[in-house]
Amino acid sequence: MTAKILYGKEFAEKIKESARQGVEELKKKFGVTPGLTVIIVGENPASQVYVRNKHKTCAELGIISQVVALPEDTTKEALLAKIDELNADKNIHGILVQLPLPAAIKAHSDEILNRIDPRKDVDGFHPVNVGKLVIGTPALVPCTPAGCIEMLDLAGIEIDGKRAVIIGRSNIVGKPLLHLLMARHATVTVCHTHTKNLAEVAREGEILVAASGKAGLVTADMIRPGATVIDVGINRIAPKKLVGDVDFDAAKEIAGAITPVPGGVGLLTVAMLMKNVVKAAKLQCEMRNAQCVMRNGDC
Ligand code: GUN
Numbered sequence: 389m390t391a392k393i394l395y396g397k398e399f400a401e402k403i404k405e406s407a408r409q410g411v412e413e414l415k416k417k418f419g420v421t422p423g424l425t426v427i428i429v430g431e432n433p434a435s436q437v438y439v440r441n442k443h444k445t446c447a448e449l450g451i452i453s454q455v456v457a458l459p460e461d462t463t464k465e466a467l468l469a470k471i472d473e474l475n476a477d478k479n480i481h482g483i484l485v486q487l488p489l490p491a492a493i494k495a496h497s498d499e500i501l502n503r504i505d506p507r508k509d510v511d512g513f514h515p516v517n518v519g520k521l522v523i524g525t526p527a528l529v530p531c532t533p534a535g536c537i538e539m540l541d542l543a544g545i546e547i548d549g550k551r552a553v554i555i556g557r558s559n560i561v562g563k564p565l566l567h568l569l570m571a572r573h574a575t576v577t578v579c580h581t582h583t584k585n586l587a588e589v590a591r592e593g594e595i596l597v598a599a600s601g602k603a604g605l606v607t608a609d610m611i612r613p614g615a616t617v618i619d620v621g622i623n624r625i626a627p628k629k630l631v632g633d634v635d636f637d638a639a640k641e642i643a644g645a646i647t648p649v650p651g652g653v654g655l656l657t658v659a660m661l662m663k664n665v666v667k668a669a670k671l672q673c674e675m676r677n678a679q680c681v682m683r684n685g686d687c
């Protein structure tokens with residue numbers, strides 16, 4: 389039996405609709421329109437496409453969006469100063485520094501990302517947000533793994549009690565997804581480059597998430613019959629050819645449900661970013677209101 393194909397578009401539309409409603413509620417309740425600033429340094433063509441897509445989606449949903457495009461030779465100090473300026477701007481609720489940074493400042497990526505006010509960290513990469521996720525009080529959660537959970541929920545795939553296997557231990561996908569799945573009561577195994585008998589371990593997964601960044605790593609023999617396979621990989625194998633980490637054609641004959649690449653879970657990442665911007669704006673409005681009450685209305 390061929391697997392059900394989980395196309396990202398319909399799920400992304402539902403998530404964007406809920407973000408659009410969130411924007412309306414913020415306007416009504418606080419008189420505030422959420423605002424996102426994306427900083428892009430240099431001219432990486434893939435990053436430029438991603439940033440344009442974020443900007444366009446904001447416009448669709450009524451979120452104010454600003455793109456700050458800085459030259460390739462921007463110094464760490466100049467970038468930190470820009471982040472400080474945005475942190476202090478109360479009309480900006482979300483700040484995102486597009487990765488990867490140019491080679492000259494790449495080594496400072498952590499210092500740069502950690503400078504973003506955690507309340508505005510719509511990527512969910514700041515150690516404060518990572519810590520909150522780990523201890524079970526999530527605030528702003530990384531968009532791609534949050535999109536995986538949202539997709540499972542919207543597709544009606546049970547997580548509670550399931551065996552989940554994640555291939556890949558990155559800070560952006562594998563590690564946050566471990567905590568998100570564990571919080572939903574899955575039994576989770578994280579595999580990586582040193583995992584022995586990868587196929588055998590992967591085959592335990594009733595939910596298998598491929599996030600290794602290696603085209604074709606996940607072959608049909610690594611899939612438990614009937615499993616839900618989520619392919620987070622985006623690998624460019626030719627100028628106009630993107631593939632995931634999973635050998636899709638073979639895997640769909642074994643899996644119960646599977647996401648394609650392109651057109652799968654990747655489409656949910658931008659939608660989840662929009663939700664994070666709305667969430668960040670809501671938290672900031674509520675905090676400002678609470679501070680105002682504490683000062684007896686002296687806002
Ligand atoms: N580059 C590729 N994916 C991402 C992401 O999720 N966030 C940021 N900031 N940059 C990226």
